[in-house]
Amino acid sequence: MTSRFRILSILCLTLAIGIGPGVRYALAAGTPAGTAQAQKDMLPLKELQTFSEIFQRIKQDYVKPVSDKELLDNAIQGMLTGLDPHSAYLDANAFKQLQIDTTGEFGGLGLVVGTKDGFIQVVSPIDDTPAQRAGIKPGDIITRINDVSVQGLGLDQAVKMMRGKPGSEVKLEIARQGVSKPLHFVLKREVIRVDSVKSHMLEPGYGYVRITSFQANTPASLKKAIDKLDHENKGPLKGLVLDLRNNPGGVLSAAVGVSNAFLNRGLIVYTKGRLADSDLRYEATPGDALHGAPMVVLVNGGTASAAEIVSGALKDNHRALIVGTRTFGKGSVQTVLPLSHDTAVKLTTALYFTPNGHSIQAEGIEPNIVVEPLAVGKSLSDGFQMLREADLAGHLANPDGKAKAARDGKGDPSLAHTDFQLYEALTVLKSLALSQSFRAASTG
Template identity: 85%
Template sequence: MTFRSRILSTLCLTLALGAGFGMSSAMADSAATAPQQPKDALPLKELQAFSEIFQRIKQDYVKPVSDKELLDNAIQGMLSGLDPHSAYLDANAFKQLQIDTTGEFGGLGIVVGTKDGFIQVISPIDDTPAQRAGIKPGDIITRINGESVQGIGLDKAVKMMRGKPGTEVKLEVVREGENKPLNFTLKREVIRVDSVKSRMLEPGYGYVRITSFQANTPASLKKAIDQLDRDNKGPLKGLVLDLRNNPGGVLNAAVGVSDTFLNKGLIVYTKGRMPGSDLRYDATPGDILHGAPMVVLVNGGTASAAEIVSGALKDNHRALIVGTRTFGKGSVQTVLPLSRDTAVKLTTALYFTPNGHSIQAEGIEPNIVVEPLAVGKSLTEGFKALREADLSGHLANPDGKVQPRANGKGDPGLARSDFQLYEALTVLKSLVLSAGFHGRSAG
């Protein structure tokens, strides 16, 4: 029996109970003296209230509403009330989720969440219409094509922004520090998310950016590092791994990326209530860099799977983490199919770094805090990046405590077009010098 069928069966039972609402006093007395229901028994009083509201809407709402629409809305409300990441996936949303994991879709290239009923940008995807137009993390989208998005839900907002490549979308955006809304007209493109990009920073020093975690990301990462070795005409002295504004993705991809740089040790473990939700992921021998120093760049847009990698490399003392505190999404979502084309995306577990730290609503504190700077002005001036703890209904951190927060800032006199990357390279060179590392063996 499907999830929807169980709800319909329960609703029918409740409606039948509601039909006998005017029960006799003898029946009421009998009910009062009856033993308490088991803990997992149906909450009949609440279900009866649900059925009465259902009937009132059917009879009295200003326009006819189908049973399917009412039940879909009820299911969506049930899930959205749990946390910001649980959701009912109808046929369109389920299909879109499958498209997302392949890394290709038609849209603007924005990763979004919800805040106070509005849609808020977590991060734009590199080399997409949103990124090129200047959409920034923390921007609040208030209107899409002139229609207010307050209260419409995340799935509908995403559906409005995606569509046929070549068509235009108008966004009204509120940005902290701006006196009035900003208006953008963007043209949809086929968004092919190439999750791994790489280049040489200087002779001996490589740079790899991972924009999201897809099923093929670990394999793409290995190819990128092999190419860097060829470009360098020898093994790298050190590597900067850039995970800034990486919204996450597939858990197994994060494990694979972490394992690429580790010879041994725990990568991540998860804890939940479902059978099989307590999982442990350990590294296998084979560090692709053979111990060459690493720096991982992070910021407030580094979330979920990207935080797994950051935490694994930090706790295993494999890399120094440089940048600003990460987003703090430490929960695991499981997609539970209901039928061929619908599913529930449900938060089923929390993940923990090797040292046993939950980053839920807290994030990962860098070893070295470096704020982003532009020439003569801080990019964070008057701006507070959106984090998991800012999302309505977020899960609390199970550790029950708040990490101490470092307050280091970069020196404005060292400003570059990408100050954080400049500082990360400086740190990497220091690591190489202090370790006396001049390049790993090719074997």
């Protein structure tokens, strides 16, 4: 038996074992499939033969020797990344890194990145990290890392190049919309400890909480932040601005926990997939941390995934007004399926929907009040449109397929110059609090 057909035989046996007894019986009996389902379950022998031929040709003719493991790992990775931008094969290093990311501590630059047109694009810099302090912005395209072109480089490999020993330096070449020449940055790696919740008082009675990502401990950190604001205010808040701008998402359970912190009842989010165990519903339980005080949620094009779940839950349950610009539009759920030898498959298994049945995938959340990031008389975005889910190659289409627009607003000479959207959010929040007080006085 030739090497090529030995490989094919092994692949066929492996796939038959993985698909199930019905297919094994059909193959063993040598009978044609009698039903549509049986035809679907038949092994694609022609395609497998093509795969084995290419595998053998690479082994024989490639310019340098390549191990079977490397070829098969690459084949698995290609099979997954060809599905959508978020499915991937996680080797031991990538799986370990994913576990580190969800705990909120790692060594690197503090960038959340994606891919676009073969390059690495910044979704958002993490607050108070080397990347954020250096002035790297959402939408920036990383063209070189340490003088190595990233075009065609896998996302995992690019991230690996940017992470490393704290104190060591990384050179980045960046292309920015509206800037004719490449920008060059030399950043020093740090241990990135992501404190996902930050808070302060905007003015007496009105608090501000920013969530930078959704980690396992984010709901508990949120509760501590609100208790701290109540203490500083010497009593319950009149209102709260929840800032989810440039929040790339994170753990689904954390998004559910944050949403639940502000709701007494109602549906938070539900998911739908091909398998029955992918269809889940998450309901709120009593216990509003703000005791009914009004809320405004700030969002923008960098608000993604779990952050969109929170925005959608609070919007659809009429618990908060959403202010800012349309969100990123990542409405898919990835399940991490551990394999042997410390590896895993990250597979898109479902889409999530807001309480009103709205799919966010490739569309995002449209704010109740659209406010562009403007300073007085000057656009901070210079007309640049941020990267969104719908821009990613191979993204899943939205079941409804919608698109939205935006408007701008007015500013104040102080906060408007530093953060116009936040100024507008505070103005809206004050109006809501005044209206709530008026209604309470009228009914009293």
